[in-house]
Amino acid sequence: MEVFDPRYCADLGSGFIIKWADAHAARAYATLCDVVFRRSADAPLRTTNADTVAEWMQNHPLVGEHDIAVVVDQDDVVVAGAILLRQPMDYAGIQLYVGRPEMVVCHPDFRNRGFIREIFRLLHAKSHARGDALQGITGIPFFYRQFGYAYAIDFDQQCVVRFDSLTALASNSSPVHLRRARPDEYHEFVRLYDADRLNRGLLCTTPFERSYYTHLCTNSTSLTMFDLLFMTNAHHEVIGYLLVHRANYGTNICVLGAGVATGVSWQQMLTPIIQALAVYRSHIVITNPDIHALTGVNFVLDSIHPIYTQVQHGYAITTEETYAWYVRVADFARLLTALIPILEARVHRSLMIGYTGTLSISCYGSGVVLEWQDGRLSTVRNTRPPIMGEGADACLPHDTFLMLLFGRKSLTDIRFWHHEAHASTEATQLLDILFPKQPSWFQWMN
The missing domain is CATH 3.40.630.30 (Gcn5-related N-acetyltransferase (GNAT))
Structure with a gap:
């Protein structure tokens, strides 16, 4: 059974199970959100977050019927959970969809057991299966980097x-x-x-x-x-x-x-x-x-x-x-394929109009290849280049390529601050054309 199937559940050991929440577990998750997010352990319990979860559960345009992942103990008590929203994004006129983990919670008594990592595994699988081009989240500094996220899109x-x-x-x-x-x-x-x-x-x-x-x-x-x-x-x-x-x-x-x-x-x-x-x-x-x-x-x-x-x-x-925004892109080829019209238009308006050639980008362990023919992007494919980036036209650590792709930093900015980032002369010229530095306003929706 696929992990994004609503019936999916898995044994995490020591009596804990991860699953997609039914109505009962969703209500328990909502209460847990208020417990975890209150200002202090002795602060009065407010229902602000539980009310938000309840609203998400009632035919909300950004949330499906089984979009809450929870970890429960042997008594079916919810000890951790998160919800996955689906929000539209306009990237230079091209509409994409973003999977947005929200209300990520774990009861203080059950932290440091890997429950949030398992929850994100489910959320990412569901987001990918329904065609989201990326995932985005805001919140705890540095924490979400361990799940493949990097700060890459301007928020506010x-x-x-x-x-x-x-x-x-x-x-x-x-x-x-x-x-x-x-x-x-x-x-x-x-x-x-x-x-x-x-x-x-x-x-x-x-x-x-x-x-x-x-x-x-x-x-x-x-x-x-x-x-x-x-x-x-x-x-x-x-x-x-x-x-x-x-x-x-x-x-x-x-x-x-x-x-x-x-x-x-x-x-x-x-x-x-x-x-x-x-x-x-x-x-x-x-x-x-x-x-x-x-x-x-x-x-x-x-x-x-x-x-x-x-x-x-x-x-x-x-x-x-x-x-x-923290951003995660697990499949660069999927995202860049969706962006082909704007990438071709940028080349057409540039000094490299009609470009023919191959641009290979290494993110040191992962990468992507863009094959161009007469100014048309004919092929986009993921690769597994050598860990040291040998043979690539451009080498960019994963988080820096995200910054470049979403306009947060220019290639010049990245190369100044990250000595692992380098590119050939032709690759530099093409990357500057494809991914110019540009501000964003990706407004969150709840």
């Missing part, structure tokens, strides 16, 4: 603007009002959202499918998610959108996405937008009993968002460096 950059800094800023613009998007306004929302994500030179972005939009507007109550808000002017005309997290981020309201209509100026509208968010904060659920008021707005956006340029002028801000 954070900037906090304090509400009390607005008193010193004058605005000649009309006030902005915020309202929730309705289920029947999908096309209006996507028009604004796509104009924002597709017209700013971003490589990897998140397309908003109608099923997910409808879910957020009608069925979703989880505090781990965001609300879709329209910004309107005094005439009730829609002038932009915001993605606003339903719960607090520390002492701040959190904005995860922001875009304005054509002809609307960020320079003129940013202060009214922040003022509108100061009013809207009464709708935010504060989950930490030690926090009594929200004092600012935390913009959690892509690194080149125009808001970050505008807030440099007169606003009291604090910033954090860009965060990144």
